[in-house]
Amino acid sequence: MNDFTFQNPTTLVFGKESTDQLPQMIEKYTEGKNILLTYGGGSIKKTGLYDRVIKLLEGYNVFELAGIEPNPRLSTVKKGVQAVKDNNIDFIVAIGGGSVIDGTKLISAASTSDVDPWDIVTRKATVESAVPFGTILTISATGSEMNSGSVITNWETNEKLGWGSPLVFPKFSLLNPELLYTLPKNQTANGIIDSMSHLLEQYFNEASNTEIGDAMISGVMKAIMKAGPVAMEQPENYEARETTMLGATVALNGFMRLGYAGDWATHNLEHAVSAVYDIPHGVGLAIIFPEWMRYVSKKSPARFIKFAEDVFDVDSSLSDEEKINFGIDAISNFWTSLGAPTKLSEVGVKEEDLEVFAEKTLIYGPYGNFYKLQKEDIMAIYHAAL
Amino acid sequence: MNDFTFQNPTTLVFGKESTDQLPQMIEKYTEGKNILLTYGGGSIKKTGLYDRVIKLLEGYNVFELAGIEPNPRLSTVKKGVQAVKDNNIDFIVAIGGGSVIDGTKLISAASTSDVDPWDIVTRKATVESAVPFGTILTISATGSEMNSGSVITNWETNEKLGWGSPLVFPKFSLLNPELLYTLPKNQTANGIIDSMSHLLEQYFNEASNTEIGDAMISGVMKAIMKAGPVAMEQPENYEARETTMLGATVALNGFMRLGYAGDWATHNLEHAVSAVYDIPHGVGLAIIFPEWMRYVSKKSPARFIKFAEDVFDVDSSLSDEEKINFGIDAISNFWTSLGAPTKLSEVGVKEEDLEVFAEKTLIYGPYGNFYKLQKEDIMAIYHAAL
Numbered sequence: 059m060n061d062f063t064f065q066n067p068t069t070l071v072f073g074k075e076s077t078d079q080l081p082q083m084i085e086k087y088t089e090g091k092n093i094l095l096t097y098g099g100g101s102i103k104k105t106g107l108y109d110r111v112i113k114l115l116e117g118y119n120v121f122e123l124a125g126i127e128p129n130p131r132l133s134t135v136k137k138g139v140q141a142v143k144d145n146n147i148d149f150i151v152a153i154g155g156g157s158v159i160d161g162t163k164l165i166s167a168a169s170t171s172d173v174d175p176w177d178i179v180t181r182k183a184t185v186e187s188a189v190p191f192g193t194i195l196t197i198s199a200t201g202s203e204m205n206s207g208s209v210i211t212n213w214e215t216n217e218k219l220g221w222g223s224p225l226v227f228p229k230f231s232l233l234n235p236e237l238l239y240t241l242p243k244n245q246t247a248n249g250i251i252d253s254m255s256h257l258l259e260q261y262f263n264e265a266s267n268t269e270i271g272d273a274m275i276s277g278v279m280k281a282i283m284k285a286g287p288v289a290m291e292q293p294e295n296y297e298a299r300e301t302t303m304l305g306a307t308v309a310l311n312g313f314m315r316l317g318y319a320g321d322w323a324t325h326n327l328e329h330a331v332s333a334v335y336d337i338p339h340g341v342g343l344a345i346i347f348p349e350w351m352r353y354v355s356k357k358s359p360a361r362f363i364k365f366a367e368d369v370f371d372v373d374s375s376l377s378d379e380e381k382i383n384f385g386i387d388a389i390s391n392f393w394t395s396l397g398a399p400t401k402l403s404e405v406g407v408k409e410e411d412l413e414v415f416a417e418k419t420l421i422y423g424p425y426g427n428f429y430k431l432q433k434e435d436i437m438a439i440y441h442a443a444l
Numbered sequence: 445m446n447d448f449t450f451q452n453p454t455t456l457v458f459g460k461e462s463t464d465q466l467p468q469m470i471e472k473y474t475e476g477k478n479i480l481l482t483y484g485g486g487s488i489k490k491t492g493l494y495d496r497v498i499k500l501l502e503g504y505n506v507f508e509l510a511g512i513e514p515n516p517r518l519s520t521v522k523k524g525v526q527a528v529k530d531n532n533i534d535f536i537v538a539i540g541g542g543s544v545i546d547g548t549k550l551i552s553a554a555s556t557s558d559v560d561p562w563d564i565v566t567r568k569a570t571v572e573s574a575v576p577f578g579t580i581l582t583i584s585a586t587g588s589e590m591n592s593g594s595v596i597t598n599w600e601t602n603e604k605l606g607w608g609s610p611l612v613f614p615k616f617s618l619l620n621p622e623l624l625y626t627l628p629k630n631q632t633a634n635g636i637i638d639s640m641s642h643l644l645e646q647y648f649n650e651a652s653n654t655e656i657g658d659a660m661i662s663g664v665m666k667a668i669m670k671a672g673p674v675a676m677e678q679p680e681n682y683e684a685r686e687t688t689m690l691g692a693t694v695a696l697n698g699f700m701r702l703g704y705a706g707d708w709a710t711h712n713l714e715h716a717v718s719a720v721y722d723i724p725h726g727v728g729l730a731i732i733f734p735e736w737m738r739y740v741s742k743k744s745p746a747r748f749i750k751f752a753e754d755v756f757d758v759d760s761s762l763s764d765e766e767k768i769n770f771g772i773d774a775i776s777n778f779w780t781s782l783g784a785p786t787k788l789s790e791v792g793v794k795e796e797d798l799e800v801f802a803e804k805t806l807i808y809g810p811y812g813n814f815y816k817l818q819k820e821d822i823m824a825i826y827h828a829a830l
Contacts, residue, residue: 059686061459066452072703073447267683269667270690277659285655297653300445304656304702313699316690317458371757 059317060265066312068204069230072304076232077107077194080114080151083230087190090148094141096123096162097153102196105240111153111194121145123165126154129332129339130161132212135175138165142189149190152228155197155249156339160208163226166191178221179210185223192230196237198303199249199340201256201310203231211333217418218333220325233307235299243290246302247396248340250286253306254279254389255343257314259325261368262354262361264427265318275314276368278305283392290396323426324350327439330415337405344398345405348390349442354429355382361428362386402444412440445703446651452698454590455616458690462618463493463580466500466537469616473576476534480527482509482548483539488582491626497539497580507531509551512540515718515725516547518598521561524551528575535576538614541583541631542638542725546594549612552577564607565596571609578616582623584689585635585726587642587696589617597719603804604719606711619693621685629676632688633782634726636672639692640665640775641729643700645711647754648740648747650813651704661700662754664691669778676782709812710736713825716801723791730784731791734776735828740815741768747814748772788830798826 071079084093093115102108112120123138141147142165152162166188168175177183195203202208207222238246261275285301292298308314327350328342355362359382366372366385376384394400416436424430431439457465470479479501488494498506509524527533528551538548552574554561563569581589588594593608624632647661671687678684694700713736714728741748745768752758752771762770780786802822810816817825 059458059690061461063455063457065455069449069451070702071449072445075447267686269671269687270664270694273663273667274660274694277663278656281655281659300653300703301655304445308656308660308699308702313694316456316694317686 059267059271062317064312064316065224066204066227068227068311070204070233070307071230072233074234074236076234077110077237078114079232080111080192080194083192083232084149084151087192087229088148091118092121092146092148093118094121094123094138094145094147094150095153096126096138096150096158096165098124098126098128098155098158100124101240102153105237107153107194107196107237111151115151119145121147126158126161128157129211129218129336130157132176132179132210132214135161135164135168135210138162139169139175142169147189149192152191152193153196155195156200156202156252159193159202159228160200160210162191162193163202163208164210164221165189167223167226175210176212179212179219181221185225188223188225190229192232193228194232194237195303197241197245197249198238198306199252201253201307203228203233204307204311207310209329216333217421218329220329233303235296235303238289238299238303239294241293243293244338244397246289246293247398248338249306250282250289250302250396251340251344251393251398253302253309254282255324255340255347256309258347258389259322260315260318260320261365262321262428263315263318264321268318271314271316271318272364272368278308278314279369281305282309286396319427321426321428323429323431326419326425327415327436330418331402331407333418334411334415335406341399341405344393345400345402346439346443348386348393349439351386351389353435353439353442355386358429402440407444409444412437412444415440445653445657448703450698450702451610452590452613454613454697456590456619456693457616458619460620460622462620463496463623464500465618466497466578466580469578469618470535470537473578473615474534477504478507478532478534479504480507480509480524480531480533480536481539482512482524482536482544482551484510484512484514484541484544486510487626488539491623493539493580493582493623497537501537505531507533512544512547514543515597515604515722516543518562518565518596518600521547521550521554521596524548525554525561528555533575535578538577538579539582541581541635542586542588545579545588545614546586546596548577548579549588549594550596550607551575553609553612561596562598565598565605567607571611574609574611576615578618579614580618580623581689583627583631583635584624584692585638587639587693589614589619590693590697593696595715602719604715606715619689621682621689624675624685624689625680627679629679630724630783632675632679633784634724635692636668636675636688636782637726637730637779637784639688639695640668641710641726641733642695644733644737644775645708646701646704646706647751648707648814649701649704650707654704657700657702657704658750658754664694664700665755667691668695672782705813707812707814709815709817712805712811713801713822716804717788717793719804720797720801721792727784727791730779731786731788732825732829734772734779735825737772737775739821739825739828741772744815788826793830795830798823798830801826
């Protein structure tokens with residue numbers, strides 16, 4: 059492992075009764091009464107969650123920022139910053155999935171100064187303070203509910219970039235698996251793919267002797283792969299929702315990467331695509347990750363053999379190449395079985411886009427901590443995924 | 445799983461350079477200059493760690509409480525409380541293993557009021573505030589460096605009891621695997637046994653659908669069982685120390701028990717013994733845990749079958765009973781291979797003690813969250829372990 063420092067101060071409240079703890083949790087962090095609710099397209103009004111939250115917040119002055127998009131947009135974040143400033147907001151409650159939470163993180167960080175929010179994302183400005191916020195999770199996927207990272211899309215420049223600050227850990231996140239019962243099937247699938255992708259990014263890391271991490275990652279991956287199809291077929295199966303929901307949270311709350319960062323090249327490759335084609339992150343990952351694996355396994359095979367052993371108990375009589383292919387095919391086939399597309403062309407991407415994507419991903423230079431991708435590597439992976 | 449709330453605010457600093465971060469870390473939590481160093485029998489003076497820490501603390505007023513015992517004693521804690529009050533201590537630095545840290549936790553919690561420290565342990569008094577403290581870990585075993593629990597022995601009453609408070613999470617813990625190089629072999633063994641016991645206590649829990657936890661627990665246990673014998677044979681093998689050290693921390697920092705408490709009966713059974721016979725906790729656990737497993741597996745076998753599958757990939761053609769015995773024997777034999785005794789009589793316990801132990805463990809009534817032990821169960825387990 060590499061030397062590391064780990065801290066995750068978020069309080070995770072998990073279970074059927076978790077939503078009801080909202081007022082008590084807010085009280086721990088502010089005596090103020092001005093709350094900003096942030097949410098997405100309004101499904102929380104259909105499900106009744108909105109009404110329940112409003113009732114729980116009796117006695118507070120509740121302001122709202124509705125309409126945070128999937129792939130949350132800078133323009134919407136700016137509206138949120140204005141809302142916080144105009145209304146002297148003391149605490150923000152984000153209700154939604156990773157997009158709503160990621161957007162809320164930037165609102166939180168950009169509202170205590172006059173900095174341009176995009177300067178925070180592009181590292182031109184540092185976060186010195188943030189408005190405290192908590193979350194109620196309605197889509198399980200990104201792990202944003204228990205980490206300090208965020209991904210924001212700037213549609214003016216077609217850039218989708220990740221940023222983070224220890225100041226934007228949610229103070230608390232309330233996770234009730236029952237809130238996932240009404241998720242459309244494709245969102246359930248995308249969440250499973252996204253959480254598995256996070257595990258893959260961390261499994262393929264830059265460190266040696268990662269036995270503890272390898273064991274936890276492969277164990278959580280197996281649990282998600284067992285519960286995931288049940289959640290797809292039986293949307294109201296509590297145990298399946300419970301496992302996939304907790305799995306997605308631990309997949310990216312830092313527990314799985316004590317002593318390394320992980321590769322994260324595939325996330326860059328995907329962000330370049332979804333900054334132009336507004337596709338769900340999980341869809342992009344399902345297409346690109348297997349191609350990243352196939353390409354990089356030819357350059358650096360050993361880890362891919364261990365992967366097939368750790369996660370799929372691959373038959374020890376197979377050749378190294380067969381083991382590698384077994385592991386990659388198992389991931390790819392699993393995602394296909396959830397209904398994910400396998401080619402970028404299926405979601406509208408054209409060959410002439412690939413060069414543009416590649417240039418965009420290279421904004422900070424060659425990248426990937428497990429295997430550093432140069433432009434020719436990136437183009438080869440994109441072409442294979444087309 | 446059961447509904448749960450998880451938070452662990454401790455900052456974990458891990459690696460070869462971790463000790464040097466002491467002054468920066470203290471500065472985050474206090475502007476005061478009065479530091480109390482707590483430590484054990486003085487091995488830190490032989491290894492040079494003491495001198496290094498004193499040098500790192502230049503500019504601070506350093507006071508000391510030396511001599512915190514294995515199985516830390518109430519009488520010593522009281523001296524520490526006095527030292528904090530006499531010297532207006534702003535921050536405590538615990539240098540040692542679980543005993544030093546557990547003692548420091550009670551000093552921390554009892555120094556901000558005039559409460560009798562034992563009343564905190566026996567839950568007659570609640571902790572309202574605590575002096576902040578950090579740790580430098582020199583023995584890897586209990587996980588106390590990243591949790592809010594503590595076990596204290598009262599030699600006046602021969603009681604050894606656990607207690608805890610969210611206020612006594614260490615602010616930070618600095619873990620350098622190299623500091624373990626000089627550990628005596630038996631302390632390395634006891635640490636491995638202790639950390640595995642924590643995993644066992646949590647694996648045998650009261651909840652259903654614990655797939656995420658089961659996967660993490662069995663994975664970490666496998667990693668410890670692989671690295672442990674290497675650390676025994678090659679005390680200066682960095683990777684083996686790294687794996688067992690991180691394994692012991694995650695084994696009891698809450699990561700492994702999201703959604704359940706675990707059983708914890710065996711810890712009670714052991715504490716009753718080591719409150720009278722001053723044996724290392726790991727030794728007591730190595731003797732008693734396999735007997736608890738043998739006894740309880742007859743009453744509630746299903747979980748023991750899954751255990752053998754999860755941790756030891758037990759041959760699926762075996763009968764249920766054979767699988768159960770395979771798993772228990774594998775644990776017991778592994779601990780014996782580390783040099784642990786297998787019988788209480790080997791450490792001096794006499795048959796007439798058993799009744800006294802049993803009464804002591806029942807102070808709060810029948811116990812064990814996976815399987816509730818009555819007095820006859822307890823006596824049967826003690827007899828088998830004698």
